[in-house]
Amino acid sequence: SAVISQKPSRDICQRGTSLTIQCQVDSQVTMMFWYRQQPGQSLTLIATANQGSEATYESGFVIDKFPISRPNLTFSTLTVSNMSPEDSSIYLCSVTGTSYEQYFGPGTRLTVT
């Protein structure tokens, strides 16, 4: 299984600002995934990030709000732009294992005031 780290682990941000979340994997992976978990809810896929190409966004998520970078096979960033209190969530990155399971980072808890 992959070991995944995320930075920051938590942050409190003001409305209208942006936060960039980093995801680092200990091995090279083709695809990385970004999820949002709103308070008390399940996980919702934001986008899939392939190295060397534009991220693929799910319905309801747009690049202007959640720009993603994937500069190499072990690293990705997700930016939450122009934040509002509705963006308060846990953001998780994940990678796929050998049997289509996904391994997750520890998550970033974001609170927007």
Add this chain to the structure above:
Amino acid sequence: AQTVTQSQPEMSVQEAETVTLSCTYDTSESDYYLFWYKQPPSRQMILVIRQEAYKQQNATENRFSVNFQKAAKSFSLKISDSQLGDAAMYFCALYGGATNKLIFGTGTLLAVQP
């Protein structure tokens, strides 16, 4: 469209007892995988067990086992000899090769009573 349904928002079990968490799913794909994930208060998503749809044998991982009923599209998780550390939110998830996405259910919050 693929869907995953967990009809039990909360469950409770006594320590050392057995509990079963329910999950039903829907998919049009013939090749898919099913998973149970555990999310303790630390919020780390931990893979508990996986099941390949083409395998008839139910998966088992120590105290965790599944009852996979393919025709009924049911995938329940049984936890035997429950321990205090099993207290967490449990998510059922479905992966379909055609969509290349992991779809999660709404989760079941399991409490373990000492």
